[in-house]
Amino acid sequence: MTDQPRRMKVLQAIVEDYVASREPVGSKALVERHDLGVSSATVRNDMAALEDEGLIEAPHTSSGRVPTDKGYRYFVDRISEVRPLSVAERRAVTTLLNNADDIDDVMASTVQVLSQLTRQVAVVQYPQMDSSVIRRVEFVILSEDRMLAVLILSTGRVDQRVVYVNEPVDQQRLDVLAQVFMKYLDNVSPYEMTKALAQIHTVIPREDQTLAEVLGRALQLLAEEGHRDRIMLAGTANLARSPQDFGSSIGPILEALEEQVVLLKLLTEMEQDAHGVSVRIGDENFGSLGDTSVVAAGYGPGDAAKIGVVGPTRMDYPSTMSAVRAIARYLSRILSS
Numbered sequence: 001m002t003d004q005p006r007r008m009k010v011l012q013a014i015v016e017d018y019v020a021s022r023e024p025v026g027s028k029a030l031v032e033r034h035d036l037g038v039s040s041a042t043v044r045n046d047m048a049a050l051e052d053e054g055l056i057e058a059p060h061t062s063s064g065r066v067p068t069d070k071g072y073r074y075f076v077d078r079i080s081e082v083r084p085l086s087v088a089e090r091r092a093v094t095t096l097l098n099n100a101d102d103i104d105d106v107m108a109s110t111v112q113v114l115s116q117l118t119r120q121v122a123v124v125q126y127p128q129m130d131s132s133v134i135r136r137v138e139f140v141i142l143s144e145d146r147m148l149a150v151l152i153l154s155t156g157r158v159d160q161r162v163v164y165v166n167e168p169v170d171q172q173r174l175d176v177l178a179q180v181f182m183k184y185l186d187n188v189s190p191y192e193m194t195k196a197l198a199q200i201h202t203v204i205p206r207e208d209q210t211l212a213e214v215l216g217r218a219l220q221l222l223a224e225e226g227h228r229d230r231i232m233l234a235g236t237a238n239l240a241r242s243p244q245d246f247g248s249s250i251g252p253i254l255e256a257l258e259e260q261v262v263l264l265k266l267l268t269e270m271e272q273d274a275h276g277v278s279v280r281i282g283d284e285n286f287g288s289l290g291d292t293s294v295v296a297a298g299y300g301p302g303d304a305a306k307i308g309v310v311g312p313t314r315m316d317y318p319s320t321m322s323a324v325r326a327i328a329r330y331l332s333r334i335l336s337s
Helices: 003-021 027-033 040-052 069-077 087-098 103-118 171-185 190-203 206-227 236-241 251-259 261-269 287-291 317-336
Strands: 121-125 134-143 146-153 158-164 231-234 278-281 292-299 305-312
Touching: 003 027, 003 040, 003 069, 027 040, 069 278, 069 317, 087 103, 087 317, 103 121, 103 231, 103 305, 103 317, 121 236, 121 261, 134 171, 146 206, 158 206, 171 190, 171 206, 190 206, 236 251, 251 261, 251 287, 261 287, 261 292, 261 305, 287 292, 292 317, 305 317
Parallel strands: none
Antiparallel strands: 121 231, 121 305, 134 146, 146 158, 278 292, 292 305
16 A cells, blocks of 8 residues: 555544544554554554644644644545435435425425434525426405415415505405416516516506505515525534534634525535535635534535535534435425426
């Protein structure tokens, strides 16, 4: 074995042991736990070379070594394949996702199962509505002065908004208006709703014009809200399991996750590798996410939206990459059906 492949094997062993134990790894432990086929002295020399290259470092005065961000990157870039989920994992995923009723249920179930699989913070970006079209519009009476406007898209997304009115309205009248709206909105992109609504108002009877304007405005607002980038999270409590992995405090990380702007920008810029996933490690990330690693994959039409996890750089990258890629594929399959 030449020096470089052997040193890669030593680096891999250090990454695996440190991820599992959170303890700095020494040469003696590497020889005992891994079939490296060389002496402790040779492993020490390899570790010295890896340290010179900036791939590992000694924390404080410890005799052991831990991977650096550069070391994790070197390791991740040389992962030869991403394993599929186990039979039990696939069964759990399909059971949970197949029971979801609408897009919000699908998103919630998706981040829940991904967080459980990886024990990290799971994040999913709602699919963009570029390819979605309107499938149904409903108006439902709630009380004398309130009704509900419901917009259902081809992606399964269901949005609703309470509308207040100043006149008595019966359900039959609303049903007739819904039929008129659907005549012009069926199979129309939310982006084209303004033009369709203008056509609708030209055919609405005069006595229903005011009501139709109120309902049309509600639908327009629903379409605009749905177009904004949205993120759903699950498993933020997992960050608290190992606060020592995040420098001085996990507070700034939690704030970045809550504000979502930085995370959205990061997800948008991440490009998938040959395995169909993207990995950003440590200082490759923005701002307060610089103490984390983010593993993501695209899903849906054109892989435009992202799903992934946020966790410490001390992460089980092969398993995490596997889970993220698999869940992204399941999600794409569910949305396409």
